[in-house]
Every structure is written in C-alpha cells, then in structure tokens.
Amino acid sequence: MSNKIVVLFGGNSLEREISLKSGKSILNILKKSGINVIGIDPNTFPLLYLKKFNFKKAFIALHGKGGEDGTIQGILEYLNIPYTGSGVLSSAITINKFLTKIIWKEHGLPIIYPHLLLNKKDFIKKNYLIIEKKILQIKFPIIIKPNCSGSSLGVFKVNHKDDLFHTLEKSFVYDNNILIEKYLKGIEYTIGVLNNKILPPIKIGYSNIFYDYQSKYYSNNTEYFCPSGLNKNKEKELENIILKAWKVLNCKIWGRIDVILDENKNFQLLEINTIPGMTPKSLYPIAARKAGLSFYDLIMKILFLTK
Structure with a gap:
C-alpha cells in the first residue's frame, strides 16, 4: 500500500486532450512494470482525498493551468506527497512567459526583444x-x-x-x-533537460508559418531531426544557455526549453515547459531515446529522482 504511485492527468486546462494522452502513456508503462499505480483525473476526484490513499509519490502529467502553474504542486506540498518536476514557485513563474523573459533578461540570457x-x-x-x-x-x-x-x-x-x-x-x-x-525568422530547436543535464537537441522542421498547435499534434509534414545538425561549438553554446536558463528559474528534475536560431546565427530563448508532453508524438521521449533511455527508463528515472 505504501509504495503506491498516483499519475495525475486530464485536468480542466485547454491542454486536457494532450494531458490525457501523456497520462495514459505513463500509466501503461508503470502498470506493465508491476508498480502499484493509479491514474486520477482531478476533474473527477477531490484532490484532498489523495492523503487517504497513502501514495508514496505523484507523477504529474497535467499540462497548462492547474498542472504547470504551481497549483497542483501546492496541493501536493500541503498533503506532503512528493511529486515529479519543478516546485511551486518555479512552476508559477515559468507558466508566465512574460515573467520568465524578465528573469532571463536580468541574467543576461538572450530573449526576443522588444x-x-x-x-x-x-x-x-x-x-x-x-x-x-x-x-x-x-x-x-x-x-x-x-x-x-x-x-x-x-x-x-x-x-x-x-x-x-x-x-x-x-x-x-x-x-x-x-x-x-x-516575429523572428529562424530555425527552432527544443532541448530537454533531465537531472540538470541536457538531452540531445531536436531541430524542428514544419510546413506552417510557425510551429503551431496543428504542426505539433496533427500535421504529417512536421519533421524532427535528432541529432539536430548543429556543429560542436554551436551545440556547446546552446547547452550553456539552456542550463543557465533552467537553473536561474530553479527548475527541477525534468522539462524542456524551446529556442530559435535567428538569421544572425544567434540563439534566442522562447519558452520553457516544466511538464512536457509524453504522447507518442512528444519530443521529450524522442530526445531521451537518442540519449539511450527507453520510455520505461525515462519514466523510472523521473520517478527515482523525485524525493
């Protein structure tokens, strides 16, 4: 009973559909590995009741508001249930793109301006x-x-x-x-961070004007390149930017940062995701696979790092 894990997914944000897919992927892996796990949708379950079940850890697979904004993190802190990912303050800051940019700029990191x-x-x-x-x-x-x-x-x-x-x-x-x-014309990259190390960067090729919702989840013309094709120097430069951008926001365990390489060959930070998608089309598992981590290895590592 005491080793039970809860996967929180669904929720009521506009990203509910993606969260349901992410949560089911994580749930299936944990079930197959013999872990005592339950999936719970906060939409249909009063979260304060979680305490009654003696959960050892919570794997948060909620995207957007209610999941990545510090709300669920605050509830779990109150219930004294360890959870995956970044803490209350980091989550509350990073969901706010404007606030994130202010902090990045204050630390001398490259952002799109004005x-x-x-x-x-x-x-x-x-x-x-x-x-x-x-x-x-x-x-x-x-x-x-x-x-x-x-x-x-x-x-x-x-x-x-x-x-x-x-x-x-x-x-x-x-x-x-x-x-x-x-609007910056350039090449977009997404970089996963796991335990304060970067995963292999992914270059994103898309046919739409920019990398929009359609390109992310429904287009068959979107391509992902991993390895990214960046030379060693550029990759090192990118790594330094990403790890600094991650650490100044005090993010934890896992997440993803998006950047654009502009026409002057300068990287500009776009935004950060503290709970990346874990659907079959999601980029974080693709990068982890390139780093030698299967989906199972990745889920177990995130759980293991959760204290």
Whole structure:
C-alpha cells in the first residue's frame, strides 16, 4: 500500500486532450512494470482525498493551468506527497512567459526583444490607438501568444496592423494577458533537460508559418531531426544557455526549453515547459531515446529522482 504511485492527468486546462494522452502513456508503462499505480483525473476526484490513499509519490502529467502553474504542486506540498518536476514557485513563474523573459533578461540570457504584455481589460476599454502605438514600436510582422498557455494554442502571426485587433480578440479567448513580440525568422530547436543535464537537441522542421498547435499534434509534414545538425561549438553554446536558463528559474528534475536560431546565427530563448508532453508524438521521449533511455527508463528515472 505504501509504495503506491498516483499519475495525475486530464485536468480542466485547454491542454486536457494532450494531458490525457501523456497520462495514459505513463500509466501503461508503470502498470506493465508491476508498480502499484493509479491514474486520477482531478476533474473527477477531490484532490484532498489523495492523503487517504497513502501514495508514496505523484507523477504529474497535467499540462497548462492547474498542472504547470504551481497549483497542483501546492496541493501536493500541503498533503506532503512528493511529486515529479519543478516546485511551486518555479512552476508559477515559468507558466508566465512574460515573467520568465524578465528573469532571463536580468541574467543576461538572450530573449526576443522588444516585447510587451497586453491585458484584456485595456483591450476591452477600446484604447485601440494607445495599443496600436505601442505595438507599432515593435514593427510587423509580430507574434501574439497567450501569456500563460501552452501547446501553441491561441498563437498567431500578424503581418499587418489591419489584421491586428481581430487576431488579438481570437488570442484573448485563451488568456487574459497576451504577449506580443517581434516575429523572428529562424530555425527552432527544443532541448530537454533531465537531472540538470541536457538531452540531445531536436531541430524542428514544419510546413506552417510557425510551429503551431496543428504542426505539433496533427500535421504529417512536421519533421524532427535528432541529432539536430548543429556543429560542436554551436551545440556547446546552446547547452550553456539552456542550463543557465533552467537553473536561474530553479527548475527541477525534468522539462524542456524551446529556442530559435535567428538569421544572425544567434540563439534566442522562447519558452520553457516544466511538464512536457509524453504522447507518442512528444519530443521529450524522442530526445531521451537518442540519449539511450527507453520510455520505461525515462519514466523510472523521473520517478527515482523525485524525493
């Protein structure tokens, strides 16, 4: 009874569908390995009851709000149940793209600049001229993205100011705060971190304008290159950036950081995922496999590192 593990997945965020797939993948592996494991969806189970089951550890496979924002971490801390991944504060900071960028910039790390944060209240007040003036300082094309949402949901590229306001409306469906930044042309890479070491970087090839939700989960034209094709010097440079970006946010155990290599051959940090997808199409397990870790090895290592 005391060795029982709980996998938390599903939840009520916009990334529920992906979380259900991640959780089921993890659950199946743990069941096959003979571990006493139960899968629980916080949508249908009062989380404070977890204490009654004497769970030894919780494997969090919840994506987005409620999973990666410190909420579930706070509940598990209160219940004194050890859990996988980053702590309450790191999770709360890293789900907030704007706040993450401020911290990275403060530590001299490369981020896309200029950028600004737009609140829904200001938008509803119809301060359109003020908003437009601020955004025009960034210069088109721009990328607009929900500040605290993942899986590239509600992310759009805007090429002209005529398309700005109706696109902002679409993005505000996903969050009350929108991050607006300069669109950078370049090559995207995603880098997994496991126990303060980087996994082999993955270069992402996509046919859409940028690496959006469709490209991530449904397109057959998206390609992943691992090894990434970066030369030794560039890979070392990337490793230094990633590990510093990871450590200044005090992240723990496992996660993934996305970057873009711009046309000047400079890396720019995009965002961080403290609970990456673990679906059959997910990138974190692909990188782990390249590092010699099977999906089973990966799950067991994350569990083992959880204290």
